[in-house]
Amino acid sequence: WYSAPSRTGVSAMEEILARVVAPLPSYETRDKSPPPPESTSLEFMNYYRGLEKEDKVDFLSKLSQECGVDHKTVSELATKLLDAQRRDQATILQAEDRLRYSLTPRYKQLFSHVSRVEGGVKFLVDLRADLLEILASKASENPHIRDLNGTLKSLLSKWFAVGLLRLERITWQSPCEILQKISQYEAVHPVRNWTDLKRRVGPYRRCYAFTHAAMPGEPLVVLHVACSGVCFFFPQSIVREFATLDAEEDINKITSAIFYSISSTQAGLQGVELGNYLIKRVVRELQSEFPHMAQFSSLSPIPGFCSWLQGLLSQCRKEGRGADLLSEQEWREVEQALDADAGTPPVDSLRKLIATGEWTRSEKLCLALEPVLMRLCAWYLYGEKRRGFALNPVANFHLQNGATMWRINWRADTSPRGVANSCGIMVNYRYFLNETSNNSVLYLQNKAVAASQQVLGLVSQFLKNSKL
Amino acid sequence: WYSAPSRTGVSAMEEILARVVAPLPSYETRDKSPPPPESTSLEFMNYYRGLEKEDKVDFLSKLSQECGVDHKTVSELATKLLDAQRRDQATILQAEDRLRYSLTPRYKQLFSHVSRVEGGVKFLVDLRADLLEILASKASENPHIRDLNGTLKSLLSKWFAVGLLRLERITWQSPCEILQKISQYEAVHPVRNWTDLKRRVGPYRRCYAFTHAAMPGEPLVVLHVACSGVCFFFPQSIVREFATLDAEEDINKITSAIFYSISSTQAGLQGVELGNYLIKRVVRELQSEFPHMAQFSSLSPIPGFCSWLQGLLSQCRKEGRGADLLSEQEWREVEQALDADAGTPPVDSLRKLIATGEWTRSEKLCLALEPVLMRLCAWYLYGEKRRGFALNPVANFHLQNGATMWRINWRADTSPRGVANSCGIMVNYRYFLNETSNNSVLYLQNKAVAASQQVLGLVSQFLKNSKL
Amino acid sequence: WYSAPSRTGVSAMEEILARVVAPLPSYETRDKSPPPPESTSLEFMNYYRGLEKEDKVDFLSKLSQECGVDHKTVSELATKLLDAQRRDQATILQAEDRLRYSLTPRYKQLFSHVSRVEGGVKFLVDLRADLLEILASKASENPHIRDLNGTLKSLLSKWFAVGLLRLERITWQSPCEILQKISQYEAVHPVRNWTDLKRRVGPYRRCYAFTHAAMPGEPLVVLHVACSGVCFFFPQSIVREFATLDAEEDINKITSAIFYSISSTQAGLQGVELGNYLIKRVVRELQSEFPHMAQFSSLSPIPGFCSWLQGLLSQCRKEGRGADLLSEQEWREVEQALDADAGTPPVDSLRKLIATGEWTRSEKLCLALEPVLMRLCAWYLYGEKRRGFALNPVANFHLQNGATMWRINWRADTSPRGVANSCGIMVNYRYFLNETSNNSVLYLQNKAVAASQQVLGLVSQFLKNSKL
Amino acid sequence: WYSAPSRTGVSAMEEILARVVAPLPSYETRDKSPPPPESTSLEFMNYYRGLEKEDKVDFLSKLSQECGVDHKTVSELATKLLDAQRRDQATILQAEDRLRYSLTPRYKQLFSHVSRVEGGVKFLVDLRADLLEILASKASENPHIRDLNGTLKSLLSKWFAVGLLRLERITWQSPCEILQKISQYEAVHPVRNWTDLKRRVGPYRRCYAFTHAAMPGEPLVVLHVACSGVCFFFPQSIVREFATLDAEEDINKITSAIFYSISSTQAGLQGVELGNYLIKRVVRELQSEFPHMAQFSSLSPIPGFCSWLQGLLSQCRKEGRGADLLSEQEWREVEQALDADAGTPPVDSLRKLIATGEWTRSEKLCLALEPVLMRLCAWYLYGEKRRGFALNPVANFHLQNGATMWRINWRADTSPRGVANSCGIMVNYRYFLNETSNNSVLYLQNKAVAASQQVLGLVSQFLKNSKL
Structure with a gap:
C-alpha cells in the first residue's frame, strides 16, 4: 500500500490518536474512570491547530472512522437485547442501557475532556466550523464525518442550552472588546465609525447579545433593535439618521420595536438554536422596560433575490417564456423607459439593468419595474422552497421562529449593496406574540407560511401572470 | 391491582404527563421540531413543586415508566441493525444512529426544555436530589427510576461541565448574598459570627467557589484555604486564631496551602465531579499568586470513625475478641486509668468512654489511648472498604482526586463535634501535583491507596495486633 | 507657668511641627511651591496616631497656636489695604488678595498635603472628631483650637461637597463589607441577625448611602426607607414584620416612602451637611423608580424626651407645681390606676413609673397617661428650644431640612429602648417637596416651626394646662 | 452712559445675577443659612450655557465686579482688627476670622452651590476654561476677572485634590466610552484605528487615567506607558511596531517604563496639578506590578523648537550674526549638501529647508545638520527661559516634577508632524525616584535645571559657538 507523502505523516496522526483517544471504559467501570490529565487534551488541541487545512481533513476522517463506536460490541448487545425481550422489565432496561452506552463514540469522550480545558469549548466550536466546511465542500466522502458532526452538534447543543447563556445589553459603557x-x-x-457605532447603542436603540461562560468576551448572537412610536422603518433612517445621539428617550411614546439586524458570530454553532431564543428573551426585556411596547417586527434584507431573479430570467429567455414574468404591457413600458437599442432582446436588457442597478437612476424605470419586482420578490420569499422550506435563509429563520411575513417594502435599502442583492427591497417579519408558537409548529411540521394580505396579494398577482 | 387513593389523583398526573411530555419526533423530523412553548415547561415545574412528598414518588415513577423509551421501536431497530451488518458502512452507521436515537427517553427531551426556562436548571438539580432520596430510601421499587436518575445525571454532567463553571474568589467585598x-x-x-466569617476571607486565607451561569448567586462547591509558611496546622488555629484580621500578607513567606474545608452545596449534583476540579483550579490560582507555594494538602475530618469503632467494639465483645484490638498491656493501662468498677467488662468501659468523650479530660487516658486510636483510625481510613473503595467518604474523595493519605493527627480537632465524630483525630491528604493523575488511575482502576510511611506504619501495627 | 511632664515631651512635639508644617510661601511664589514629599505627611499622621489622648490635646493646642496665621503680617497688610482705599480698583483688589492670603493658617496647608496621601482624608475626619471632643469636654481653653476646628470643617465641607459624593443603593448583592x-x-x-439585615434591603425596602472616593467602602450617611401604599407605619412592623423576604413588589401600589432610620457614621463630619442632601437625592431616586410615589415622611425616634420629662417633674415637685403638668382629674386617674401607697407623693410615683416603664403593662395607666404624655411630648418637640432652635436633635435635623412636624404616634415603639427614651412615642416629619425649601429658610432664619393641626392641637392643650 | 445693544441685554444679566447670587450671610448666621434650592443653580447654569461668546465676557465681567467682596465691610473690619491688636488673643483671632470671612467673594458661594448640582462641577471646569481664554485673549481689561479666576482655581484645587481622584487602569475591557x-x-x-488603540492598551503597555466622582466616565489626565527591558525607545516603535497584540508579557524581563504620552483633557483645570501626581501614582503601581522595574523616563516631544529656531534664524539674518549659530565649516557643508543657488543667502536656504522638512530626504544634509540642530535643541530646552523657567512647556512640566533632562534623541520622531515641530528630535526626561523631590524644589525655587552629561555637553558646544 502506497501513501502519498503527507506533511505530518499518517503515522504521526495514528500515534496521536492512540495516545489521546482513550478506549471506552467497560459498562461496569464507566463511573470509575478518572478523566485523563489536562495535558492530553492540550496536546490534542495543539496538534490539531498546527495542521494544514488538507491534513485536517485527513485527521478528522481518521478520528471519525477509527474512534467511533465499536460495531461488533453494538451488534452483540443488540442481539442480547432481542434475547431479553421476554424477560422482566428490569432486565430489558439494563440491556437497553448497555446498548445505549455501547453506541457512544469514543471521540465523544475526547470532546468532553477537551471542553473542560480553558479555551476548549471555543476550540470545539471552531473544529465544528471546519467539519461543516468539509461537509459543504464535499472534501471528504467519508460517511463517518457526518456522524462526527452530529455528535459534536449534539454536545454543543447541550453546552449552549439557553439556560446557560447570558443576555447582555450592550451599551456605550460596555467593554471596548x-x-x-x-x-x-x-x-x-x-x-x-465610532459615531455610527455609538448611535447603535444610543437613545431609541437597544443592542443585545448572548454570551457564554465558556467563551468570555465573545458575543454569540447579536440583535440590534430600533424603538419607536411608528411601526415600520427604512434602514437608512434606522441605521443613520434616526434619533440623534443626545436625544432623551420618551418611554411613553415607544410602542414598537424593529429588529433591524441579527448576526450569528460562530460558524461552528450552526444548527444550535440561539437567534430564536435571543429574539424571545429580548421581547421580554423590551416589554418590561417599555410599558406601551406592543408591536415587534424585523426589518430584514433579502439576500439572494437578485441572483435568483437572474437565474429565472436566463431560464425564461432560453425557453422563450418571457411573458410568464412580465405582461406585454409591462415589457413595453420597460422598453420605452430604456430607450433600448432596437436589436437587444428585452429580457437581456432587463438582466443587464438588474446586474448593474442602473434602473434605480431612472424615475421612469423605477415606476415601470416596481409592480414587477414586488410580485417577483413576494413569490421568491413565499413560494420558492428547498425541501419544502423557504429557500431564502432569512425568511426561513423568521418563519421557523413563528413570525408572519408581513410587508414587502419598495426602495427600502437603496445602498449599492441593497440594490445589488435585492433590488433595494426589504421585508418585515412580524412577531405576534401569541401566535408565534403556533405558527412555528405549522411551518416546521406542515410547511405552512403565515403571511399578510399584502404579501398574499402580491403572490396571487405573480401566479396570475405566470404559468410556472 | 388496587391503588390507595392519592391526594392529587392518578388521573391528574396522567393528564399532565400527556400534556407536557411530547412524543419523540420521528428520526427524519428530529431537527425540524420546534420546542414547545415555555408555558409547557413552567406548567410542569409548578405542578411538580406543588406536590406532596409521597405524590412526588408516584409522579416520578409514572414519568420514568411511561415516558421512557419505546421498547418496541428499539427492538425493531435493533433487528434492522443486525440485518444491516453485511451492508456498507454508511448503511450500518445510519442504522446505528437510528437505534441510538430510539434509545432517547421522552423525558430527556422534557428536561432539555425545562433547562431553557429561567430557574429550570436549578429545578432539575433539586428534582435530582428528590430522586436520590427516593433511591436511597427505597421508597420506590420501580427499576425505571434508576434510569431516570441516570439520564438526568448525564444531562447535569454536561450542563455543569467544568468549562462552563466560573471560579470566583470570595472576599469581604463579595456580595453579602x-x-x-x-x-x-x-x-x-x-x-x-461576622468576625469569624471575615477571618475566613481575610489575610492568609483564600476562599474559592464554582458558580454557574444558570444558577446565579449560588456557590456550588466551596473551598477554604489557609496559606502559610509552615506545612501542617491544627484546625482550631486555622479556623480561629491563625492570622489576625489586619495582618499584612508576606507573599514571600507563603509556601504551603491547607485546604481546611470543602463543601458541596447541591445534593442534586451528587456524582457530577466538581470538587475535584475546584481543587485543581485553585492550585493553579495559588501557584500563580504565590511564587513560592509548593506544598498542598487538605486538613480533613474523619466522619464515621467513632461509629465504626463502636460497631467494631460491640462485635468484638460479642465474639469475645477484645484482644484483637488492644494488647493485654493496653487493656491494663486503660483499666488503670479508668479506676473502673471491678465488675464492668473493659470493652464496655471503653465503649462508654468513647461515646461520652470523657477520656479527653484525663491526661492518663489520653496517653493510654493515643497509640490504640491512632492505629485503629489508620486502619479505618486505609483498610476499610466498600466495593473496594475507601469506606470513609472524605478519604474516597481525596484518593479519587489522586491525593496521598499523608498524616494522621492526634488531638487535631478537640471541639465536642470533633471528639464525637473522630476521637479528635484529623488527617491530611497531600497533593503531589505530578503524581495525582497517576494515583487517581491506580486508585480508581486498581483500588490502590497511596499512603505515607506514617500511615503505613500505623496500619502495620494494627495488622500485627489484630487477627481480623 | 508650670507644665506637667508630658509623656512624649514638648520638645518632640515642637521638633515634629517644625519639620512638617512648612512656612507659608511668599505671596509671589505661592504657585511655585512644590508640595513636600509624601513622607512628611505620613510622618505627621503616624506621629499623631501614636499619641496618648492627653498628648493629643497638647499637640493640637500647639499646632493651632504656633502654626496659625502670622498676626504681624496680617496687621501690616490690613494697614496697607486701608492706605490703598483711594487708589484704583486693581490696587485694592491686589491688597485684598494679599491680605486674604496672609489670613491662611499654616496648618491649612498641612491638611491639604495630608488629604492627598492615601488614607489622609479619613485621618483628618478622625482628627476633627478628636477636636470636637476636646471642644465639647472643654479639655482645652485655648481659643486657637476653635479656629483650627473651623479651618478643618471648611476644608472637609469642600472635600465632601455633594457633587463629590456617590449615592449607592445597598442591596443583598452589595459587598459584605x-x-x-x-x-x-x-x-x-x-x-x-442575617435575616433582619436581609429584610432591610429586601422587597418594599430601600437602603441608600453616600460614599466618597477618598474613603472607599465606608458609608457616610445611611438612609433606610420603607415603601408602601399606606402612609404611616409603626416601627415594629417596619423593622420586622412588614413584607416577607420573598414578596414580589407591586410597583403600582407603592405611593409613599417612610424614612425609618437615618444614621451618620463619621463623628468628624459633624456640621458638614450630608443627611439633608441624602434625603433629597433619595426622594428623586424613589420618584423615578415608583411612578405613583407621592408622600414622603420620616418615622423618627424622640431621644431625650423621657429625661427631659424627668427633669421637668423633679423641678415641679421642688416648686410644688404639679398642677402645671397634669390636671387634678388626671392626677386622680393616675393614682387610682396605680393603687399607690397612700404616703407617696403622686409626682414621685409618676417619676418612678416613667423611669421603670412599668406603666406600659397596665391598660388603665396607659389610658390615663396617653393624653398627658402626648401633649407633653408635643411641647417637648415643638416648644423646647436651644438658642432658638428645637432642643431635640432629630427634630432640629428635619426642621432644618424643611420638613413639617406631622404626627405624634402613641405606642409606636414599644421596645424597652423605645419606652425608656420616649415613652413609646414616635413622630413623623413629613416632606412636602414644594415646601421644604421655604420651610427651611423660615426655620433657619426666623426659627419658625412648620407643624400639622395634630401637633398644634396637642401643643395648645399643653399651654392651656400649664402656666409655665 | 451709552451701551451698545447687547444680544441678551444688560438688564437681563443684572436681573439674573440679582436672583441667583445671594448676599453674604452675616458672620453670625453663616452656619445657619440653608443653601438655595437647586433650581437657582440650574437657572444660572442654563442661562450661562445659552449665552453667545461675547455675552459670556460681559456676563463674567459683571459677575466678577458686582458679586465680589464688599470692599467697605472689608476695610471696616481691617480697621477693627488694627484696633484690636493690643487686646487678648481670643479677640484678635475673632477679628481676623471676621475679616477673613468678609474677604469671601459672593460668587464663591454661588460656585459652591453649583458644584452640588449634577453636572455642576463639569460646568465650572468649563466656565474656568472660558475665563482662561478671556484672560489669554485679553478680551476683558477688567481686573476683577483675574480674581474670579483665582477664586475658581482655588475651589477646583480642593475638589480635585489628589485624594479624591481615582486611578483607573484602562484596558481593552474598559468601557468603550x-x-x-x-x-x-x-x-x-x-x-x-481600532488596532492602534488596542495596541496601546495591550501587552507591554499600560494606560492609566485619573477620574473623578463628579465627572463620571471622563478621564482627566491620561498617561501611556511602554514597559520593556531596554531603556530608551523611538516613538514609531513604541506607538506601532513594538510588541504584537498577542504577545505574552514576560514580567521578569521588564525593567523600565517609558512614559510616551501624557495628555490633560480639561482646559479648565489648568494650574490644578494632576499630571505630576498621576506620574507618581503610576510609578508606584508599576513598581508593585513589576518586581524588576527600576528605570522611569518620559519620551517627550519638543513642541515649539522649530518655530523658535525660525525666529532665531530670522533675527540672526537681520543682524548678520549667522556665524553665531553655525561655524564657517558647517555653513559650508550645508551649502554643499544643498547644491544651492549661488545667489540665495545660506540662512535663507536653511530657513526654507527647515520650514519644508526637505532636508530629511538628503542623507548628506542630515549628517551636516545633526550636530547643529542637536546643540541648538539642547540650548532651546535647557537655556531658553520665561520668567526664569523653561520656555518649552513639556520641559517645564517634567522639571517641575523633579525629572532630569536626560537624553536628546536625533531622528526620534520622523513623522511629518515630528519633523515640522522639532526637526524629528525627541527628548527623555528621566525620573530618579529619590531625587525628584529635591530636584523639584531646586527648580521651582532656584530655577536650577537637572541635566545629564549629554545635555550639558551639547549646551556647552552651543555656548562655545554662539556669542548670544
Whole structure:
C-alpha cells in the first residue's frame, strides 16, 4: 500500500490518536474512570491547530472512522437485547442501557475532556466550523464525518442550552472588546465609525447579545433593535439618521420595536438554536422596560433575490417564456423607459439593468419595474422552497421562529449593496406574540407560511401572470 | 391491582404527563421540531413543586415508566441493525444512529426544555436530589427510576461541565448574598459570627467557589484555604486564631496551602465531579499568586470513625475478641486509668468512654489511648472498604482526586463535634501535583491507596495486633 | 507657668511641627511651591496616631497656636489695604488678595498635603472628631483650637461637597463589607441577625448611602426607607414584620416612602451637611423608580424626651407645681390606676413609673397617661428650644431640612429602648417637596416651626394646662 | 452712559445675577443659612450655557465686579482688627476670622452651590476654561476677572485634590466610552484605528487615567506607558511596531517604563496639578506590578523648537550674526549638501529647508545638520527661559516634577508632524525616584535645571559657538 507523502505523516496522526483517544471504559467501570490529565487534551488541541487545512481533513476522517463506536460490541448487545425481550422489565432496561452506552463514540469522550480545558469549548466550536466546511465542500466522502458532526452538534447543543447563556445589553459603557466585535460581526448594515457605532447603542436603540461562560468576551448572537412610536422603518433612517445621539428617550411614546439586524458570530454553532431564543428573551426585556411596547417586527434584507431573479430570467429567455414574468404591457413600458437599442432582446436588457442597478437612476424605470419586482420578490420569499422550506435563509429563520411575513417594502435599502442583492427591497417579519408558537409548529411540521394580505396579494398577482 | 387513593389523583398526573411530555419526533423530523412553548415547561415545574412528598414518588415513577423509551421501536431497530451488518458502512452507521436515537427517553427531551426556562436548571438539580432520596430510601421499587436518575445525571454532567463553571474568589467585598450562603453551607467548621466569617476571607486565607451561569448567586462547591509558611496546622488555629484580621500578607513567606474545608452545596449534583476540579483550579490560582507555594494538602475530618469503632467494639465483645484490638498491656493501662468498677467488662468501659468523650479530660487516658486510636483510625481510613473503595467518604474523595493519605493527627480537632465524630483525630491528604493523575488511575482502576510511611506504619501495627 | 511632664515631651512635639508644617510661601511664589514629599505627611499622621489622648490635646493646642496665621503680617497688610482705599480698583483688589492670603493658617496647608496621601482624608475626619471632643469636654481653653476646628470643617465641607459624593443603593448583592458596616452603624433600630439585615434591603425596602472616593467602602450617611401604599407605619412592623423576604413588589401600589432610620457614621463630619442632601437625592431616586410615589415622611425616634420629662417633674415637685403638668382629674386617674401607697407623693410615683416603664403593662395607666404624655411630648418637640432652635436633635435635623412636624404616634415603639427614651412615642416629619425649601429658610432664619393641626392641637392643650 | 445693544441685554444679566447670587450671610448666621434650592443653580447654569461668546465676557465681567467682596465691610473690619491688636488673643483671632470671612467673594458661594448640582462641577471646569481664554485673549481689561479666576482655581484645587481622584487602569475591557475619549484626547501620537488603540492598551503597555466622582466616565489626565527591558525607545516603535497584540508579557524581563504620552483633557483645570501626581501614582503601581522595574523616563516631544529656531534664524539674518549659530565649516557643508543657488543667502536656504522638512530626504544634509540642530535643541530646552523657567512647556512640566533632562534623541520622531515641530528630535526626561523631590524644589525655587552629561555637553558646544 502506497501513501502519498503527507506533511505530518499518517503515522504521526495514528500515534496521536492512540495516545489521546482513550478506549471506552467497560459498562461496569464507566463511573470509575478518572478523566485523563489536562495535558492530553492540550496536546490534542495543539496538534490539531498546527495542521494544514488538507491534513485536517485527513485527521478528522481518521478520528471519525477509527474512534467511533465499536460495531461488533453494538451488534452483540443488540442481539442480547432481542434475547431479553421476554424477560422482566428490569432486565430489558439494563440491556437497553448497555446498548445505549455501547453506541457512544469514543471521540465523544475526547470532546468532553477537551471542553473542560480553558479555551476548549471555543476550540470545539471552531473544529465544528471546519467539519461543516468539509461537509459543504464535499472534501471528504467519508460517511463517518457526518456522524462526527452530529455528535459534536449534539454536545454543543447541550453546552449552549439557553439556560446557560447570558443576555447582555450592550451599551456605550460596555467593554471596548465587546463593542469592537459587535462592530466587526455586523453583517446586515456594516458599521462605519465610532459615531455610527455609538448611535447603535444610543437613545431609541437597544443592542443585545448572548454570551457564554465558556467563551468570555465573545458575543454569540447579536440583535440590534430600533424603538419607536411608528411601526415600520427604512434602514437608512434606522441605521443613520434616526434619533440623534443626545436625544432623551420618551418611554411613553415607544410602542414598537424593529429588529433591524441579527448576526450569528460562530460558524461552528450552526444548527444550535440561539437567534430564536435571543429574539424571545429580548421581547421580554423590551416589554418590561417599555410599558406601551406592543408591536415587534424585523426589518430584514433579502439576500439572494437578485441572483435568483437572474437565474429565472436566463431560464425564461432560453425557453422563450418571457411573458410568464412580465405582461406585454409591462415589457413595453420597460422598453420605452430604456430607450433600448432596437436589436437587444428585452429580457437581456432587463438582466443587464438588474446586474448593474442602473434602473434605480431612472424615475421612469423605477415606476415601470416596481409592480414587477414586488410580485417577483413576494413569490421568491413565499413560494420558492428547498425541501419544502423557504429557500431564502432569512425568511426561513423568521418563519421557523413563528413570525408572519408581513410587508414587502419598495426602495427600502437603496445602498449599492441593497440594490445589488435585492433590488433595494426589504421585508418585515412580524412577531405576534401569541401566535408565534403556533405558527412555528405549522411551518416546521406542515410547511405552512403565515403571511399578510399584502404579501398574499402580491403572490396571487405573480401566479396570475405566470404559468410556472 | 388496587391503588390507595392519592391526594392529587392518578388521573391528574396522567393528564399532565400527556400534556407536557411530547412524543419523540420521528428520526427524519428530529431537527425540524420546534420546542414547545415555555408555558409547557413552567406548567410542569409548578405542578411538580406543588406536590406532596409521597405524590412526588408516584409522579416520578409514572414519568420514568411511561415516558421512557419505546421498547418496541428499539427492538425493531435493533433487528434492522443486525440485518444491516453485511451492508456498507454508511448503511450500518445510519442504522446505528437510528437505534441510538430510539434509545432517547421522552423525558430527556422534557428536561432539555425545562433547562431553557429561567430557574429550570436549578429545578432539575433539586428534582435530582428528590430522586436520590427516593433511591436511597427505597421508597420506590420501580427499576425505571434508576434510569431516570441516570439520564438526568448525564444531562447535569454536561450542563455543569467544568468549562462552563466560573471560579470566583470570595472576599469581604463579595456580595453579602454569596457570603451568607458560604456561611450557611460550611459543614466542616461552622461559622459563628461576622468576625469569624471575615477571618475566613481575610489575610492568609483564600476562599474559592464554582458558580454557574444558570444558577446565579449560588456557590456550588466551596473551598477554604489557609496559606502559610509552615506545612501542617491544627484546625482550631486555622479556623480561629491563625492570622489576625489586619495582618499584612508576606507573599514571600507563603509556601504551603491547607485546604481546611470543602463543601458541596447541591445534593442534586451528587456524582457530577466538581470538587475535584475546584481543587485543581485553585492550585493553579495559588501557584500563580504565590511564587513560592509548593506544598498542598487538605486538613480533613474523619466522619464515621467513632461509629465504626463502636460497631467494631460491640462485635468484638460479642465474639469475645477484645484482644484483637488492644494488647493485654493496653487493656491494663486503660483499666488503670479508668479506676473502673471491678465488675464492668473493659470493652464496655471503653465503649462508654468513647461515646461520652470523657477520656479527653484525663491526661492518663489520653496517653493510654493515643497509640490504640491512632492505629485503629489508620486502619479505618486505609483498610476499610466498600466495593473496594475507601469506606470513609472524605478519604474516597481525596484518593479519587489522586491525593496521598499523608498524616494522621492526634488531638487535631478537640471541639465536642470533633471528639464525637473522630476521637479528635484529623488527617491530611497531600497533593503531589505530578503524581495525582497517576494515583487517581491506580486508585480508581486498581483500588490502590497511596499512603505515607506514617500511615503505613500505623496500619502495620494494627495488622500485627489484630487477627481480623 | 508650670507644665506637667508630658509623656512624649514638648520638645518632640515642637521638633515634629517644625519639620512638617512648612512656612507659608511668599505671596509671589505661592504657585511655585512644590508640595513636600509624601513622607512628611505620613510622618505627621503616624506621629499623631501614636499619641496618648492627653498628648493629643497638647499637640493640637500647639499646632493651632504656633502654626496659625502670622498676626504681624496680617496687621501690616490690613494697614496697607486701608492706605490703598483711594487708589484704583486693581490696587485694592491686589491688597485684598494679599491680605486674604496672609489670613491662611499654616496648618491649612498641612491638611491639604495630608488629604492627598492615601488614607489622609479619613485621618483628618478622625482628627476633627478628636477636636470636637476636646471642644465639647472643654479639655482645652485655648481659643486657637476653635479656629483650627473651623479651618478643618471648611476644608472637609469642600472635600465632601455633594457633587463629590456617590449615592449607592445597598442591596443583598452589595459587598459584605458595606452591609456589615450598615448593620453596625444602625443606631435607630439595631440589626439583630442575617435575616433582619436581609429584610432591610429586601422587597418594599430601600437602603441608600453616600460614599466618597477618598474613603472607599465606608458609608457616610445611611438612609433606610420603607415603601408602601399606606402612609404611616409603626416601627415594629417596619423593622420586622412588614413584607416577607420573598414578596414580589407591586410597583403600582407603592405611593409613599417612610424614612425609618437615618444614621451618620463619621463623628468628624459633624456640621458638614450630608443627611439633608441624602434625603433629597433619595426622594428623586424613589420618584423615578415608583411612578405613583407621592408622600414622603420620616418615622423618627424622640431621644431625650423621657429625661427631659424627668427633669421637668423633679423641678415641679421642688416648686410644688404639679398642677402645671397634669390636671387634678388626671392626677386622680393616675393614682387610682396605680393603687399607690397612700404616703407617696403622686409626682414621685409618676417619676418612678416613667423611669421603670412599668406603666406600659397596665391598660388603665396607659389610658390615663396617653393624653398627658402626648401633649407633653408635643411641647417637648415643638416648644423646647436651644438658642432658638428645637432642643431635640432629630427634630432640629428635619426642621432644618424643611420638613413639617406631622404626627405624634402613641405606642409606636414599644421596645424597652423605645419606652425608656420616649415613652413609646414616635413622630413623623413629613416632606412636602414644594415646601421644604421655604420651610427651611423660615426655620433657619426666623426659627419658625412648620407643624400639622395634630401637633398644634396637642401643643395648645399643653399651654392651656400649664402656666409655665 | 451709552451701551451698545447687547444680544441678551444688560438688564437681563443684572436681573439674573440679582436672583441667583445671594448676599453674604452675616458672620453670625453663616452656619445657619440653608443653601438655595437647586433650581437657582440650574437657572444660572442654563442661562450661562445659552449665552453667545461675547455675552459670556460681559456676563463674567459683571459677575466678577458686582458679586465680589464688599470692599467697605472689608476695610471696616481691617480697621477693627488694627484696633484690636493690643487686646487678648481670643479677640484678635475673632477679628481676623471676621475679616477673613468678609474677604469671601459672593460668587464663591454661588460656585459652591453649583458644584452640588449634577453636572455642576463639569460646568465650572468649563466656565474656568472660558475665563482662561478671556484672560489669554485679553478680551476683558477688567481686573476683577483675574480674581474670579483665582477664586475658581482655588475651589477646583480642593475638589480635585489628589485624594479624591481615582486611578483607573484602562484596558481593552474598559468601557468603550472611556476608550473613545482616550483616543480622542491623545495629543502626542494620534490614534489611527481600532488596532492602534488596542495596541496601546495591550501587552507591554499600560494606560492609566485619573477620574473623578463628579465627572463620571471622563478621564482627566491620561498617561501611556511602554514597559520593556531596554531603556530608551523611538516613538514609531513604541506607538506601532513594538510588541504584537498577542504577545505574552514576560514580567521578569521588564525593567523600565517609558512614559510616551501624557495628555490633560480639561482646559479648565489648568494650574490644578494632576499630571505630576498621576506620574507618581503610576510609578508606584508599576513598581508593585513589576518586581524588576527600576528605570522611569518620559519620551517627550519638543513642541515649539522649530518655530523658535525660525525666529532665531530670522533675527540672526537681520543682524548678520549667522556665524553665531553655525561655524564657517558647517555653513559650508550645508551649502554643499544643498547644491544651492549661488545667489540665495545660506540662512535663507536653511530657513526654507527647515520650514519644508526637505532636508530629511538628503542623507548628506542630515549628517551636516545633526550636530547643529542637536546643540541648538539642547540650548532651546535647557537655556531658553520665561520668567526664569523653561520656555518649552513639556520641559517645564517634567522639571517641575523633579525629572532630569536626560537624553536628546536625533531622528526620534520622523513623522511629518515630528519633523515640522522639532526637526524629528525627541527628548527623555528621566525620573530618579529619590531625587525628584529635591530636584523639584531646586527648580521651582532656584530655577536650577537637572541635566545629564549629554545635555550639558551639547549646551556647552552651543555656548562655545554662539556669542548670544
